[in-house]
Amino acid sequence: MKKLLLSAGLIFCAFCATAQKGAGTSGGASGSSISAAGDFTLEVDHPGGQGARIKSQSSYSVVDVDGMGDASVRFKSDGVFQWMLWNFQDDFRIGKHGSLLNDPAIFIENDNNFVGIGDDNPLLRMHVFGGSESIGSATGFMAIGNDGSSHMNLDPNEIDSYLSSGEGTTLYLNYNAEAPVYIRDELNVIGFAGIGTTAPQEKLTVRDGDFLLETGSTDKVLIENSGSGSGGEITLNTNTGVKSIEIRASDGTGLAGEILMYDPSDNSKTMEIDGDWSGSGKSRIVVDELQITGGSDLSEYFDVLPSESSIEPGTVLSVSSDGSAKLEASKLAYDAKVVGVVSGANGVSTGLMLQQSGNEKTDGEYPVAIAGRVYVKAEASQGAIRPGDLLTSSAVEGYAQKVKRYKKAQGAIIGKALTGLDEGEGYVLVLLGVK
Template sequence: MKTIFTLLVICCIATSSLSQNGINYKAVVKDGDGNIVANDLIAVRFTINEGAPEGTTVYQEDHSPSTDENGLVIINIGEGNPSINLFEDIDWAANPHFLNVQINTGDGLTDMGTTQFKSVPYALSAPDTSKWEDNENGIYRLNGNVGIGTSNPIRKFDVYNEDEDVTALFQNFYAGNQAKYGIYNSLTPAGTSTKYGFYNTVGATNSTSSAFGIYNTLSTTGATGNMYGIYSLVSGNGTGSHYALYGYATGAGNYGVYAYNNSPDGYAAYFNGNVRATQRLVVGTGVPLDGLTIASKDLFLRNTNYTTIRGRYSGSGTGGEIELYMGNKPSPTNSESGFRTLQLQASETSSTGSQINLYKADGSLGISLDGDFLGLGRVITQEIEVTGGDLAEFFKVNPGNAHNNQLRPGVLLSIDESNPGDMIITTEAYDRKIAGIISGANGVKPGLLMGGSLAEEEERAIVQANQFPIALAGKVYVYANTENGTIKAGDMLTSSSIPGYAMKVTDYERAQGAIIGKAMTSLESGSGFVLVLVTLK
């Protein structure tokens, strides 16, 4: 037969004593006949409901006490095995709360009824109590705020200090394998205003010493795992801006984020991933300019193959310098390791121009391009390879009796007697004033050009009015005709009676001083281009 138990609560809930972490509950257990259940193991379940006896369950826990010889059990509510929520999370001030008690001695839980809490649990919240204080320790409480060092706390936890070395000290000496935190902060923002998980300000208007909003030290001696002085994480894919660390500074001389390192093998800041600067990135102490500014420091660029670029703020003179290295990379302590292959100097000395040096694998100079050698540009090298067709120099060409449209690449020219130093289109056969050919015909461009530069147009070589590059040596195409017969490779060429056209030489005595060069291609009949090796005779 099922035994019926009754509980005689010695001290009703209204007068139960408040323990440090819960509510002291005392009761005498009797069976259905009124007999005391002495020295017996029982199970007790406490359920706390909010708002009404059958309201929302905000907490539930189980106990397994034993009655004494008088049937008495003493249980501290809040120290059992919780199955629903945590006792310290109960908001006693929100609504009335009710206690339901169930007991089990082996036949299952029996509901012993539900009773409303009166005054005792509400000492845990005391929503309407007046200010209480402990003057000896400087601890104050006012309107739900707790203050240490201040009698008027304006936040839930307000600590004020003037002369102590440390205002707040948090220590965690845990040496196990679980994740532990000296300080753990969590923020779940909602709404549109700015939210801060940790917000700090430092006011040091009249201070001459250092002031730190956050000061953290980390000793890694003997540590083999990762250690972080400050660790911040942003995750998720929201649409706004999200910052693991946000630093903001206004005014000259202020820093949003300041990092310091005093070891050549350490890093003041280490970024693994993408780094973006929207306006200025400065290395050194110079005046920052838009973009990257490196002041009084060298710039080292390395890849995994140790090919290195070093930018120096000062070379031999007052300008900047860039050096490219191969082999072992230069380092702050050994900047000349490996071998230098290319050097670009903005200024050799304080009063000269730029220079480019190309070095061979043994470190010796291969080619030097000096932009201001004795006031002139200069190229120094042991060998020059030119891939173009001829050596040409710019001359002024006067059309004479010819039309301007006859002045084009491939036209044969002679010296203009009426204008010393100028050229003119040839107009007679065996002209002993013959001098050169306008370069650039039939796609063969000058290999070496003096006195100017070519225009962009494919078939036009004019830089300014009547200025043309004249082939003086090398191979170049010339307009020719068969006035003196078929032209074969190896024939000497001279001027013909057609203005600007060449023909083969048949009268060698007359041709002395009138030969432009030797034909390298043939022309069977009529007129056309002939490739000629320019050799004035």
């Protein structure tokens, strides 16, 4: 715009020089006069019409200067008026001749000093129009493109880039606390966003920085990329911002992760799940109380020797005589080597399992209940089983029976029946370990 105004000024100066040479000559409008008056080197006084004109002999190149009413300067090229400067109703317009009233190239509003490019209705300090616009009026806003089509909007706290043809918002950054951030991969439509990186690998990638979620000024969730042992760390706080849970990828350099829980009232540790307790290579859970709601017995894993009968949940097992530390289905009544029952019969699951993997003597395939409540396969050949009866091994392989000879049953008690069996075979719920 400065170049355009400068060009107009130079042309006008040329006009002034020409007018001075032609002062007092004929050919001007009737009643017009040219003189040097007041503070002006040249003054053109005219009763109406065009105030002054500079033109070629063919009239193909013309500059008209009009000082009456709304002052203007018109530029004619190749016999056609092309551009115009117009001080219209206190506002200033620059644009194509003939469309300047409704579609100026540059519009300067007198009241607010707003500048519009491409329209005469700028909404803010500078407004760049690309077509029909209906953009809001935030202070300092700048719009490039078409509202509802491809455009970019800028204001002091916002950058909004939008593509047409249904692609949607590809970039939206806003300083307002409630506003989201949108960054879109137009080729793959996967929407990855990066902070501190131009190559995000996930929906949100933060490089060399932490991530904090707050409510007001209260920290709620802190995600650190370099916590204990330089591993990742997540800290969860209560509604008052007091630490309650820590999740660490490592509790020391090269060590496994851990989860720590705290009492917010005094910051004392109430629970610890450690994947590498004190660098021992062994995991550990430290807790005040442990409640298990998915099972009712304590089991250890054992290997069991093959048997003529199937080894299934509820089978009574005894120690094998071959010294292998394995078990086998019991075959004798009142067997002093009886140790437990295969867990899981009749829908009652194991509550706690003990096992040392990789050790031939202390590992195995079958969970054998040694304490708690478990269903056992039982038979009533020695009499109906009533709740409260002691149970021992039966001569029927893998089954339990009612104790009738208490002296012989010493060392061979499985447990105490909690349910009964009148006749035949069936499952009886037994409390293990009760003598």
